[in-house]
Amino acid sequence: MSTETADELMDATYTALCKHGYASLRMQDIADESSKSKATLHYHYESKQDLLYALLDYLTDSFADRIETLEGETPIEQLRSLVETSLEPSEDDARKQFRTAVLEIKAQGPYDDRFRDELTAFDRLLHDRIRILLEDGQDAGLIRDDIDPNETAEFIVTVLNGAQTRHVAVGHSLECTRAMLETYVCHQLLAEDVDRTEVGFE
Template identity: 65%
Template structure:
C-alpha cells in the first residue's frame, strides 16, 4: 500500500466515525486528508470500491494486532485474543467506528464482495481460537474432553454478538469479557493437582458435616 493509499485509509476511518456508512461521501473522506477528491477518485472509482479496500486494510491491521500479542502459553493467548476483540483502544472513537462498521456488515447479505471480506474476519478469528485451543490441549493447559472446533465457533459467535449488542443497545462489552474469561476458567482450563486436592478436601469436609 502506498503512502497516499494509507493516508486515504486513515481518512476513511475518521470520516466513517463522523458520518457513518449511509451518509458517507467521497468528499467527506477527501476532507479528512491532504488529498483532493480527484486523487481519491483516481485510486477508487466508487464508495463501494473504497470501502472494500478499507475492509482489506482493517483485515491486515487485525492480523498485525493478533500476531503482536504477547503470550507465553495457550491460556494467556486465548485471554489476549478475547481482550483484543472486546477491549476498545479508544472508547469514544471506537464506539463511533463500531457503529459505522455494523452498518457496513449489514450490507453483507446484499454485497458479495463485502460478505467475502467479512467472512475472512470470522475465519481468521475462528482459526486463531481453534489453533490456540488445540495447542492448549496438546500441552495439557486445556482439558482434552472438548472439541476445539465448535468451541472456537461458539467464542466467535459470542464475541461478534457482544460487539453488535454494544453498538445496538449500549451493553458494555466489559461484562461479556468478564463472563467469557470466567467460562475459560470453569470449562476450558485443565484442573491442576492443587485443584484436585482442594476438590477432594472440599468433598471430605462436606461429608464430615453430613449427619
C-alpha cells in the first residue's frame, strides 16, 4: 500500500470514527469518507479491528510528536500548555466527538488486549511527559522539592481523564477543571519563593 493510500485511509477512519462513534462505526462509513470501496479496506486490512488498531498506532505516534515540544519558556508554562491542549474546549463538535470515540475505546480496554496496550502507551506518554516537566521544574527551583513527580504526574493524568470523561458523559465544562488544576498547581506544586507572575499566574 502506498503512503498516500495509508494516510488517506487513516484520515477516513479518523473522520468516520468521529462522525459515527466507535459503537456504530461501519466499514461502509469509513469507505464513504475515502475514495476507496469497503472491499478495498478489507483488501488492505485483515479486519475492521486491524484497521482501528492501525489508527490508534497512528494517533499515538502523532500524539508523541505533539507533546515532544511544548509552548512556553519554563516547565510550568509548558505544563500549562499541555493541560490546555488536553482540555481545549470543544467549540466545534469535532473535538468532542473525538473525545467521545476515545472514551468508547477506553471502555473497551478490558475486552480487547490490543486496545488496552495502545491505551496504556498513550497514558504512559502523557504521564512521563508530565513527570519530566515536574522534575525539570524542581531542578529549576520552580516546583517544591517535597512533592513526588511520579505520583503528582499520575494525579494530573487522572484529573485530565476525569475532565474528559465528565465532559463526554454529562457535558461538564472542561474550562472549570482547567481552572481548578491551575489553582492546584499554584498552591500545591509551586515553590514558595517563586514569583507567581513570572510563571504566568495572576
